[in-house]
Amino acid sequence: MKSTCLSALMASLLLTTAAFADDKIVKLGELDDQSGLYADSGGPGSVLSVNMAVEDSGLRAKGWTIDVISADHQNKPDLAANIARQWFDVDKVDAIIGVQNSGTALAVTSVAKEKNGVFLDSGAASSDLTGKACNANMIHWAYDTYALANGTGKALVKEGGDSWFFITADYAFGHALQRDTSAVVEANGGKVVGSANVPLNTPDFSSFLLQAQSSKAKVIGLANAGGDTTNSIKQAHEFGIVEGGQKLAALLTFISNVHALGLDVAQGLTLTSTFYWDMNDGTRAFSKRWSERMKSHAEPTMVQAGDYASTLHYLKALEALGGNPHDGAKVVAKMKELPTDDPLFGKGTIRIDGRKIHPAYLFEVKKPSESKYPWDYYKLLATIPADEAFRPLAQSECPLVKK
Amino acid sequence: MFALLGISPQQLFQQLLVGLINGSFYALLSLGLSVIFGMLNIVNFAHGALYMMGAFAAYFLLNLLGLNYWFALVLAPLIVGAFGALLERVLLRRLAGLDPLYSLLLTFGLALVIQGLFQNFFGSSGLPYAMPSQLTGATNLGFMFLPIYRGWVVVFSAVVCFSTWFLIEKTRLGAYLRAATENPTLVRAFGINVPRMITLTYAFGIGLAALAGVLAAPIYQVRPAMGADIISVVFAVVVIGGMGSILGSIVTGFALGIIEGLTKVFYPEASNTVVFVIMAFVLLIRPAGLFGRTA
Numbered sequence: 001m002k003s004t005c006l007s008a009l010m011a012s013l014l015l016t017t018a019a020f021a022d023d024k025i026v027k028l029g030e031l032d033d034q035s036g037l038y039a040d041s042g043g044p045g046s047v048l049s050v051n052m053a054v055e056d057s058g059l060r061a062k063g064w065t066i067d068v069i070s071a072d073h074q075n076k077p078d079l080a081a082n083i084a085r086q087w088f089d090v091d092k093v094d095a096i097i098g099v100q101n102s103g104t105a106l107a108v109t110s111v112a113k114e115k116n117g118v119f120l121d122s123g124a125a126s127s128d129l130t131g132k133a134c135n136a137n138m139i140h141w142a143y144d145t146y147a148l149a150n151g152t153g154k155a156l157v158k159e160g161g162d163s164w165f166f167i168t169a170d171y172a173f174g175h176a177l178q179r180d181t182s183a184v185v186e187a188n189g190g191k192v193v194g195s196a197n198v199p200l201n202t203p204d205f206s207s208f209l210l211q212a213q214s215s216k217a218k219v220i221g222l223a224n225a226g227g228d229t230t231n232s233i234k235q236a237h238e239f240g241i242v243e244g245g246q247k248l249a250a251l252l253t254f255i256s257n258v259h260a261l262g263l264d265v266a267q268g269l270t271l272t273s274t275f276y277w278d279m280n281d282g283t284r285a286f287s288k289r290w291s292e293r294m295k296s297h298a299e300p301t302m303v304q305a306g307d308y309a310s311t312l313h314y315l316k317a318l319e320a321l322g323g324n325p326h327d328g329a330k331v332v333a334k335m336k337e338l339p340t341d342d343p344l345f346g347k348g349t350i351r352i353d354g355r356k357i358h359p360a361y362l363f364e365v366k367k368p369s370e371s372k373y374p375w376d377y378y379k380l381l382a383t384i385p386a387d388e389a390f391r392p393l394a395q396s397e398c399p400l401v402k403k
Numbered sequence: 404m405f406a407l408l409g410i411s412p413q414q415l416f417q418q419l420l421v422g423l424i425n426g427s428f429y430a431l432l433s434l435g436l437s438v439i440f441g442m443l444n445i446v447n448f449a450h451g452a453l454y455m456m457g458a459f460a461a462y463f464l465l466n467l468l469g470l471n472y473w474f475a476l477v478l479a480p481l482i483v484g485a486f487g488a489l490l491e492r493v494l495l496r497r498l499a500g501l502d503p504l505y506s507l508l509l510t511f512g513l514a515l516v517i518q519g520l521f522q523n524f525f526g527s528s529g530l531p532y533a534m535p536s537q538l539t540g541a542t543n544l545g546f547m548f549l550p551i552y553r554g555w556v557v558v559f560s561a562v563v564c565f566s567t568w569f570l571i572e573k574t575r576l577g578a579y580l581r582a583a584t585e586n587p588t589l590v591r592a593f594g595i596n597v598p599r600m601i602t603l604t605y606a607f608g609i610g611l612a613a614l615a616g617v618l619a620a621p622i623y624q625v626r627p628a629m630g631a632d633i634i635s636v637v638f639a640v641v642v643i644g645g646m647g648s649i650l651g652s653i654v655t656g657f658a659l660g661i662i663e664g665l666t667k668v669f670y671p672e673a674s675n676t677v678v679f680v681i682m683a684f685v686l687l688i689r690p691a692g693l694f695g696r697t698a
Contacts (some may be wrong), residue, residue: 036628039527074467170672196667203623203632204422207667207674210547214414230528230624238534238622240541240551260528260624296526 023323024064028311029087031080031108032098032123034072034173035195037201037283041254042100042123045300046307050097053311059319065313069093070171073104075200080104088115094324095120095314095331097307102126102173112137117327121312122306123338125252126176127227132357134398139335142306143172143274146391147250149181149273150360151384154361156219157188164249165217166195167208167232169224172332177223177251193217198224198403205232209239209307218246225252230260237265258377263368265378274360275302275344276378282343285338299375308354309342348386353398360389410668414556417547418664424553425658427560432633433640435566435611436572441647442584442604445495446503448493448500448511450637451630452518453609456483458625459521459614462532472535473619479617480610487609492604514630519628529624556618561612564653571649580604639682645695
């Protein structure tokens, strides 16, 4: 017994000295909605993305020790903040990745700043993360509410959809999306005639859809996500909203939502995404490897793609630094300094406010007759170039941006 | 009056009708809970999970066996009800006579396990279930565009609810059942197989949940969490109506659907809390619920 204790002590001492010696130990935490209405667009698939990025970085073969852990924030900001604190303080996590749900992401970003950790978000949408809530420890990778509004909102107003009614998820994300889309609609000569704030995770949208119907707005903007979006679209179909001449704008739609709806119901929707699995050889190769390892054999969403790409770039920055400095702001500064390049989003940059810059795409959901193979869902309508896809720095409220 | 409320009569009627539709689901589910609690003294927290299984049963009957909605409406409650009977025989029976808290804990655990298993295999976004072709489309009522399917849900669940109430309160079979809950030993002395009666009652309550699941499948996504989302509201309905009161749960189910519908017009932010606010008030004023008898 005594000797076991002694050898355990010796071993742990050896391990700690090893850590100090070459400092090539990294711990990553994937924090997300792992079981609720957002789990299919991120969740377990995002954990897989982070693990694949670690494998593909090749750092383990170069003697690095990289661990990945995960947790479920259940869409509760207080829980997310507690887990983040515990991870940074007790578990010595270097970077938190994932975090769908803007409410939880805003909570985690302030913890990351306070603890000088790293926060790589691809799941949350609110453009406030790189706006007034920005900090030097956070990078917002895949998309944001500005990009969604700028893509889908602008396209629909140009088609003549100049009056809007919003059905909005009643928390940080929904409000940010409605605000950013309203701005785009009004800037292009349209007007907003009304809105309803709906609690998160509402199964029945018929009341709100009827309000939208009687508002006579030309476009019904769905400023919600996940299961809320699928339920709203499905029920709008039932109430004959689209047949009645109103157009649905599902402002944030992931491919997992389209899959859940089926093309019969989803056909014709216009949506903005920064990633589609079937774009080019690079995205197809990654998606094939990813899908084979998913139990559901789904294809990745832009959130899951963003989690892969941001982790890969983070590990590149660590390698460039020659070891892990365990200093969040320093690593994030290095990430902003290095140009980004990955098979999923192509070449890009990270701005001073933490916003990752790459093109965005306007897609239309195919008709059932146009879909030739499983998950063949989108056709490309337009490419929004990288320098137009995101909010210009000149409009930024981020304190890091010098004006 | 309508001008005062800032809403047109047309809108008000729309929302009342939509509320009634949601109320049908509350009524069907709370009815099953009330039957189970009233007759067997079991607080069945697995009710939501079994409602979800009803919807999944409909999905599998269609996609694996090619049996359409109308078959599912009959078969899904039977299949899930049989599963319920198995649960009662194997697990719940062992807790008979103990405090209802034990059955609450057991069924709550079961609900988590069942939901977790479905989530593991089917993810969280859910599966699409098409509306039966006979009930697609909508009819113009003058004040609103009513999807035919929603009208069907209201009528069908009202019929099921009131037949159940009639069966338990007004027939000889119902009288045996109520007697068996009062004094099982005496009823057994009359030559009635009380344990089998209990199993069948539980299975019947579960069948009602599965039936609600089939009705819900074409409207909502068939998702593992669909039961967890609705079960807390349904429990509030049962508490407001009075635990174990059959008529109470039916009337409260429909009424709360309407109140919730109106909240969605006047103050949508509160639409998922209004039921619980009402529950708190009812508990303060009438702790046994609106239709409950104080023990």
